[in-house]
Amino acid sequence: MKLVTTNRGKYKETKEIAKSFEIGLTQLKIDIPEIRGTLEMIVKDKAKKAYELVKEPVLCDDSGLFIGSLNGFPGAFSKFTLGKIGNLGIIRLLKGMKRDAEFKCAACFYDGKNFYVEVETSKGKIILEEKGNQGFGFDPIFIPEGHDKTFGEDFKYKMTVSHRKKAFKKLFETLRENFVK
């Protein structure tokens, strides 16, 4: 099965998860222009476009950080926002405000006929300084519920509880149920 991503780290991570389901994964390194919309809409569109190119089953995913007091900002535009205002911009916006947030990941499978999409979340809190240099993106300012370190400080922990990990796990479970050999 092919995972559509230009991100080598994402590929390696997902390959590990797939392995425990006895699913072999290869990387389909193409950059597909994303539409605007919810994470679900984005991954379905991406999977469809990738399928049309390679004509075989594909997997892909998209993630975002949704901050309650900012009406879900930056949401599906997380990557863009991070590139422009960075973690320091998020910290500026949140001074004196409620800092509850959640990461969301939508993982999608498409085989040319059916879509399977699983959306999972990691709830937590944004802190007002960057801590840790592991992970990427908003990891250094996000502390998951029930933990005391940011994803940027404790990447190992992130890898066991993350929204992305949970979404792919659920997706592979669904696929196993639907495609029993």
Next chain:
Amino acid sequence: MKLVTTNRGKYKETKEIAKSFEIGLTQLKIDIPEIRGTLEMIVKDKAKKAYELVKEPVLCDDSGLFIGSLNGFPGAFSKFTLGKIGNLGIIRLLKGMKRDAEFKCAACFYDGKNFYVEVETSKGKIILEEKGNQGFGFDPIFIPEGHDKTFGEDFKYKMTVSHRKKAFKKLFETLRENFVK
């Protein structure tokens, strides 16, 4: 000629500009999902999709606010950002920072064969409080160069010098040159 927009105000405004070029305008009230990309990419894609629906020449446009010290944020994601963090969010981000900014508008014509795109800007400064309740969007925090009031305080002025006005004027001039009767 059809202007693709769900915004009645935009339609009326553009109709006025078109009139001075003896171009008749009707409103094509459809909501087309936007891609991600530069304003130019967005309007070309939008015009193409609209043309495919109606099979006759179409006009459309897209605008954004580009703030220098925020690396061009919110740019092509202005509408989304405004809906989430509002003008007060922009003010928070800019406290203690350089506040030069520009509005950009891309206006596009497509007749099924050729694209004509004109991009125009209004340079100015963001102020740290909202002033005026005319216009919409970022107008109350934007003071154009060489003026002392925000677009939100002086909408009439906006209508004579705005990025949108300039882009459509240039586009209609180009069309007149290329489609001389």
